[in-house]
Amino acid sequence: MIDYERDLNEAQFEAAASTDGPLLVVAGAGSGKTRTIVYRLAYLVESGIPASSILLLTFTRKAAVEMLERARRLAEHSYGLPKLSSSEPLLDPRPFATVQGGTFHSYAYSILRIFRPQGYSGNLTIMDNHDILAAFQHCREELKIGKGDRSFPKNQTVNALLSKSRNKEMPLEDALRRDAPHLFMHHSAMEELTAAYARYKREKSLLDYDDLLFSLEEVLLTRPEALAYCRGRHKYIMVDEYQDTNPVQARIAGLVAGLDPPAQRKPEGTPDGFRGNLMAVGDDAQSIYAFRGADIRNILDFPKIFKGTKIIRLEENYRSTQHLLNLSNAVLENAAEGYAKHLFTRRGDGLKPNIVRPLSDRSQAAHAAARIIELMRSHRPGDIAVLFRSGFHSFPLEVTLNKLGIAFKKYGGVRYTEAAHVRDVLSFLRLVLNPMDFTAFCRMAELSRGVGVKTCLKIYQTALSGDGEKAAEMAARHPELAGDLAFLENARRRELTPVQLLTEIIEHYTPRMELLYPDDYPRRAQGLEQLIQIAAAYKDPDLLAVDLSLEDPENREEGAEALTLSTIHSAKGLEWNAVLILDLVEERFPSRHAMVRPEDYEEERRLMYVACTRARTVLELYVPSSLYDRSGGGTMPASPSPFVRELSPSLYRELQEGWDGALSEKRRPAPGNRLGGNDFSRPPPVSKIVDFHTHAARNRSLPHEDDNAAAEPEAPPVGPDACGFCRHRIFGRGKIVQHLPPDKVRVNFPGFGLKVIMASYLSMEDG
């Protein structure tokens, strides 16, 4: 049996054992949130609640799968294997097998398949990003909007703004005023485009991501049988990462859990009206999705909306050492709004976090790689992660790792499902399931030579008007297309499992792929193998197709054995022994786009908090002094992120890159000894980097260390007694403040502050 009181702390236990009524669990980072949810699942099931009446809504499907998997292991461990001969009623060997789990989007789709939204008939098709852009392009050509007008926003921009306005539930006009005032002049054309886009979707039974949510809400509000169905089926709702829900999602959760729609609600609110079982789990300090409409008020107002909410706080941290927590807590301390969060741990102090100051983003990559190699001696690659604000921040590191042959997987950035060949195969799959899937049809048809958008549209329109024969005739004029259609026809006739179906599609498609991608088709073929692996988990090809459109399958692909590179957003909810955070400089982190509105800035701070709290024992913050910036025409100075500047030096250890490329601990002037020249016995280099950018270094004609030689400078151009001004390749002109025998000087560079630099790398300047 499961011993809840042994395995959980008091607060966790209370959360797990509070089965009925509204419940808000404010779970600090690393406070055992997943554990609590898993044990609560077990508790519910042990209380006799059928697992099939539990719905677990998570932020990603991956999170749901992980939790259910952990629940299964807990059950296995606690109950053992079922004894077949026992006369006792057997426990289900997989007690959680029927718990429903997934994202709001996939839940919405599962309901909308049964209860179609108003105006939609036939199979619903989920649009992915490419489909959406193609739709906008189509509409704008049709309406001749923005033609030849350079100032008119691109499809991507239009889509982003529209989606934002929908998620925040504000008129497009207001969203423009707020986020893109320079586009405000186009607001009426954009409204027009938006209307055309909506028509387009309806005509072709297409739903974009936002439609899934709004359509579900509409169905729940307008069709009592749909609401009754959902409520009858799921009586216990758990929502993970509640701080990142947007208003529709919160309303959907409330509706399904039993909250009456506003129209039916009594004027005084919901005094005793709410009888549902809804648990929200989240952390206001980790709310990082406001940009897509997440509303932190959902979690703050939860107790007001659901009267009688029990609030439980989880503040004991089981993940990180105390030194790491001190730094994370400090990040929040400077928040504009006072978050009452103070994480503590009983794990012990551990090591202080390191702040590493490389001279450039290039050497940042080299140092990070060197550090990773060092860490891999005592950690598995899967226990190490490099995090960054934006996808492209990891590019230099990716290059370095590739050179060194260090395998990594990257999350965030280019997505697997967006790879062209995967989308091709997916189109075939979708067309087998739904012959009228317009976007899939276009994608497949355009693989044939001589077929473009116009032809696609014509054939599709003909088919839509019911004249299937004529459409087939038109298609037959293109032999390749005809072959594809015959293939689809054949595949449809047979009842194939998802795996069989995909196998046949890939077989059919492979010759095409070899023509299309002569340079790298073997690699792509390998990627398609993965698709088949993924398909093995599905019985219903329809659900497979939807999931492939909704999420990145790479996320659940095999082992955690590779080093992780990830945006902070994608790292949410995960943890590693060692975490390196890159590019902690102004303009990058916080993102320069977040410097306008204070609330955006605060979200960056929470992002920093999320990043720091991913680490268990090792945390390193990288603060390069310069960045390569192509638009700025080369290497530009960079100032440390305010999130780093704010930190008290007592919280971390500081490593600085000398001009010889080695890292050494920064000397902090002892109190009362600020310029004392005698105690500069140099601490041993913490990690000496091999120059991974040899050719780059040569191009810049920088001397670099041999592997065995301690760098001995050549005759210094800056003499031992020199004073006054000098010049440095990156920092520019600076004033020599102090000599550090035998071979270094301390220089004050305007904009960079004091630097300790090998004298041989400086040239004299006239005062």
Place this chain on the structure above:
DNA sequence: ATAGATGGCATTTTT
């Protein structure tokens, strides 16, 4: 009408 090519652009985060 299509396909291939050129040229211009901007570069946050995700379901």
Place this chain on the structure above:
DNA sequence: TGCCATCTAT
């Protein structure tokens, strides 16, 4: 840099 959108020759 790589992605789009538009242009141009077929």
